[in-house]
Amino acid sequence: LYGGIEAGGTKFVCGIGTGPDDLKAESFPTTTPTETLNHAIEFFREYSDRQQLTAIGIASFGFLDLNTSSSTFGCITLTTKPGWSNTDILGIIRRALNVPVAIDTDVNGAALGEYRFGNAKDKDNFIYLTIGTGIGGGGMINGKLMHGLIHPEMGHIRIPHDREKDPYHGLCQYHNDCFEGLASGPAISKRWGKPAEELPDNHPAWELEAHYIALALTNYICILSPERIILGGGVMEKSVMLPLIREEVKKLLKDFLRKPEITENIDNYIVTPKLGKYAGVLGAIALTEEKVKTI
Amino acid sequence: LYGGIEAGGTKFVCGIGTGPDDLKAESFPTTTPTETLNHAIEFFREYSDRQQLTAIGIASFGFLDLNTSSSTFGCITLTTKPGWSNTDILGIIRRALNVPVAIDTDVNGAALGEYRFGNAKDKDNFIYLTIGTGIGGGGMINGKLMHGLIHPEMGHIRIPHDREKDPYHGLCQYHNDCFEGLASGPAISKRWGKPAEELPDNHPAWELEAHYIALALTNYICILSPERIILGGGVMEKSVMLPLIREEVKKLLKDFLRKPEITENIDNYIVTPKLGKYAGVLGAIALTEEKVKTI
Ligand SMILES: Nc1ncnc2c1ncn2[C@@H]1O[C@H](COP(=O)(O)OP(=O)(O)O)[C@@H](O)[C@H]1O
Ligand SMILES: Nc1ncnc2c1ncn2[C@@H]1O[C@H](COP(=O)(O)OP(=O)(O)O)[C@@H](O)[C@H]1O
Ligand SMILES: [Zn+2]
Ligand SMILES: [Zn+2]
Numbered sequence: 001l002y003g004g005i006e007a008g009g010t011k012f013v014c015g016i017g018t019g020p021d022d023l024k025a026e027s028f029p030t031t032t033p034t035e036t037l038n039h040a041i042e043f044f045r046e047y048s049d050r051q052q053l054t055a056i057g058i059a060s061f062g063f064l065d066l067n068t069s070s071s072t073f074g075c076i077t078l079t080t081k082p083g084w085s086n087t088d089i090l091g092i093i094r095r096a097l098n099v100p101v102a103i104d105t106d107v108n109g110a111a112l113g114e115y116r117f118g119n120a121k122d123k124d125n126f127i128y129l130t131i132g133t134g135i136g137g138g139g140m141i142n143g144k145l146m147h148g149l150i151h152p153e154m155g156h157i158r159i160p161h162d163r164e165k166d167p168y169h170g171l172c173q174y175h176n177d178c179f180e181g182l183a184s185g186p187a188i189s190k191r192w193g194k195p196a197e198e199l200p201d202n203h204p205a206w207e208l209e210a211h212y213i214a215l216a217l218t219n220y221i222c223i224l225s226p227e228r229i230i231l232g233g234g235v236m237e238k239s240v241m242l243p244l245i246r247e248e249v250k251k252l253l254k255d256f257l258r259k260p261e262i263t264e265n266i267d268n269y270i271v272t273p274k275l276g277k278y279a280g281v282l283g284a285i286a287l288t289e290e291k292v293k294t295i
Numbered sequence: 296l297y298g299g300i301e302a303g304g305t306k307f308v309c310g311i312g313t314g315p316d317d318l319k320a321e322s323f324p325t326t327t328p329t330e331t332l333n334h335a336i337e338f339f340r341e342y343s344d345r346q347q348l349t350a351i352g353i354a355s356f357g358f359l360d361l362n363t364s365s366s367t368f369g370c371i372t373l374t375t376k377p378g379w380s381n382t383d384i385l386g387i388i389r390r391a392l393n394v395p396v397a398i399d400t401d402v403n404g405a406a407l408g409e410y411r412f413g414n415a416k417d418k419d420n421f422i423y424l425t426i427g428t429g430i431g432g433g434g435m436i437n438g439k440l441m442h443g444l445i446h447p448e449m450g451h452i453r454i455p456h457d458r459e460k461d462p463y464h465g466l467c468q469y470h471n472d473c474f475e476g477l478a479s480g481p482a483i484s485k486r487w488g489k490p491a492e493e494l495p496d497n498h499p500a501w502e503l504e505a506h507y508i509a510l511a512l513t514n515y516i517c518i519l520s521p522e523r524i525i526l527g528g529g530v531m532e533k534s535v536m537l538p539l540i541r542e543e544v545k546k547l548l549k550d551f552l553r554k555p556e557i558t559e560n561i562d563n564y565i566v567t568p569k570l571g572k573y574a575g576v577l578g579a580i581a582l583t584e585e586k587v588k589t590i
Contacts, residue, residue: 125444141441147437148436149420150552158454159454175551218452225447227444
């Protein structure tokens with residue numbers, strides 16, 4: 001059996017199974033590292049005690065150290081989540097359950113889930129973006145999960161910010177008005193003085209939000225030329241968002257990149273995740289196959 | 296023998312050889328497709344007549360169709376260069392010389408040249424950016440040249456444009472003030488009313504230019520997490536640029552991404568091409584090895 005852990009800053013999802021139709025999962029809030037990781041370990045304990053557990057994959061928030069030759073490989077190195085900086089998440093799980101453990105970012109996990117079981121099945125070049133408490137992106141290029149010097153931090157790109165139209169200064173602790181600083185769920189809530197989910201569909205918040213998201217997406221398109229973009233996260237639950245974003249992306253690209261995949265079929269180009277809240281844990285399970293051999 | 300063609304909008308470079316120390320090359324201006332491609336064909340004719348030519352690689356300006364299953368594979372589909380839209384550059388060269396031909400973008404060609412023979416030798420994740428008449432980017436991810444739905448068009452990302460500090464509206468025919476619209480060589484010349492190369496080192500043009508380039512680079516870094524960035528093109532010949540860009544990238548990233556490769560060793564992170572004006576043609580030659588088998 002293969003296990004997966006989606007380690008999010010808000011909640012953890014642990015699961016065992018082989019796909020969306022064969023998944024036993026449990027979700028619990030992220031509290032302290034000790035309490036939360038113990039909870040995860042308990043979830044898998046019965047399987048490891050019975051020697052049924054072959055490997056575990058972790059799709060985690062971070063920054064993560066994913067450099068296998070580093071002394072802090074598998075650690076959450078630095079995070080705004082109090083108490084979680086310098087947590088050896090991979091080591092703690094591995095030592096407690098005594099199985100091989102694979103790790104990647106939360107968004108690469110969700111991307112891999114959608115690649116294996118969901119809306120990115122036939123795509124070797126795609127992006128998975130989540131717009132929630134933070135904004136994060138991952139995905140595949142040439143059929144491999146995106147990595148590099150560190151890992152993508154797509155939420156922190158700089159985009160045009162017209163301060164006359166939108167005087168809100170942004171809330172990124174590093175950059176103020178980067179994409180995440182302007183367009184995360186908390187940024188919407190702070191700008192308009194109300195939780196994002198309570199703003200009505202006809203509120204001007206959504207057009208502005210779609211504009212910022214579309215600016216970021218067109219930048220990703222120019223840089224990566226993805227074959228599909230999957231948008232997840234709490235903010236995308238607002239159903240007016242997806243059509244607004246699609247329209248705005250077309251408007252921003254103008255006559256540039258006249259590919260029918262975008263100009264004629266954008267409903268099939270910018271999509272939501274198929275696996276919903278289980279993309280991360282299913283991707284984490286799939287990580288074991290991709291990676292355990294290399295650990 | 297393997298041949299390479301760097302097909303640029305301003306000039307073509309044709310070459311035969313095995314590396315920087317064994318290269319016979321010739322350069323000539325880009326005029327009409329017929330005249331220019333005939334000139335290239337003449338360069339290789341003696342070798343093909345003697346059956347010495349195994350394959351040719353082309354690194355071309357574009358847009359290009361790089362989809363091998365498309366009916367217009369190998370064509371320059373659309374370009375601002377008059378007369379060159381819908382030019383079957385691969386087909387014309389292949390039929391005239393009767394050898395296998397590989398093709399990729401001009402910037403992926405230069406990137407591959409630097410990967411094989413230059414400043415990207417040990418890097419499987421890097422970007423090559425040229426800042427000249429236009430701005431274009433390519434590079435490798437996971438050890439493979441960047442491709443996707445089309446190919447990267449990194450010059451056309453949107454970046455913050457403070458119209459009070461810089462009222463120039465930009466010259467991109469698609470987007471006005473995208474990165475290329477604000478920061479290409481012609482944009483500098485139009486903004487300040489003088490050819491870029493004639494502006495003195497202490498002119499405010501260069502600080503502004505470095506700011507725009509650094510905004511784009513930090514976006515590339517957040518999205519791709521490259522292990523190195525190589526900056527070429529005419530504008531980079533201005534020697535004040537490179538140090539200004541390095542400083543500004545560090546300033547823009549702030550405390551974000553505290554990797555010593557960037558914070559302590561940026562002179563080794565943002566660099567110029569080693570092969571200079573021969574990166575493209577050497578990369579084009581190297582393309583034959585990467586690709587001819589798949590054609
Ligand atoms: N229906 C909704 N419409 C708009 N925003 C929402 C909605 N539901 C949740 N959000 C916002 O999404 C954010 C939470 O995102 P989510 O992806 O659920 O969590 P996390 O990013 O912490 O994993 C919050 O800022 C919340 O205000
Ligand atoms: N020394 C220099 N300093 C600044 N800009 C320069 C310099 N030399 C050339 N340029 C600018 O670079 C552009 C040409 O770029 P180049 O890379 O040589 O050609 P292309 O992009 O057409 O292949 C022109 O806009 C020119 O003004
Ligand atoms: Zn930021
Ligand atoms: Zn543009």
